[in-house]
Amino acid sequence: MRYKGRSPLVSGKRIKKIDVRFTQEEFELILQMEKSSGMKKADLIRRKLLLDGERLLMDSKAVMNGMDGIGLELSKAGNNVNQLARYANILNKDGLLSAVIVDRFLLELRKYNKIKMELERLMRKLIRLLSS
Known part of the structure; x- marks a missing residue:
């Protein structure tokens, strides 16, 4: 009488082994x-x-490049906001502050906040990846 066991695997057979040591x-x-x-x-x-x-796997080079790019843009926008604020203060003291300057200031401030929020989103994502 012939023994009938599990039929041999055609695909998905595990043939590779990795030895790992643990404390x-x-x-x-x-x-x-x-x-x-x-x-x-x-x-x-x-x-x-x-x-x-x-x-847990992430492309750390891509993450760092993304953060560098966002940091550079954040720095540029921050410089623009500071320059516009300084210029607006000078114009305000002389009574020459116009709506165009205020609009430009608000545009740069919105750009700065958008980049800052993107950086915060990236940081939260990175923290979630590292803590899971």
Whole structure:
């Protein structure tokens, strides 16, 4: 009589192996996670690394370039706001402050705030990525 077990896998067969060493504390944490999740260690590590770990991967060069670009624009806008404020104060003292100057000042201030909000959004995203 022929034994009928599980048929051989045609695709998806795991043939590659990675050896990893853990400290005693790390290993105990893995054992606790294994016990609480009901999953085998290999499945638990595979899931954490391949599914949950994807959130941890980020293109740090792209993030830094983005932050540098935003920082440069923020600095330019801040300089423009300061120059316009100084100019507006001089004109105001002489009684020559016009609506055009005030409108330009408000335009630069809005641009500055938009860039600042984008920088804050990027920072929150980075913090979420690092803390998850």
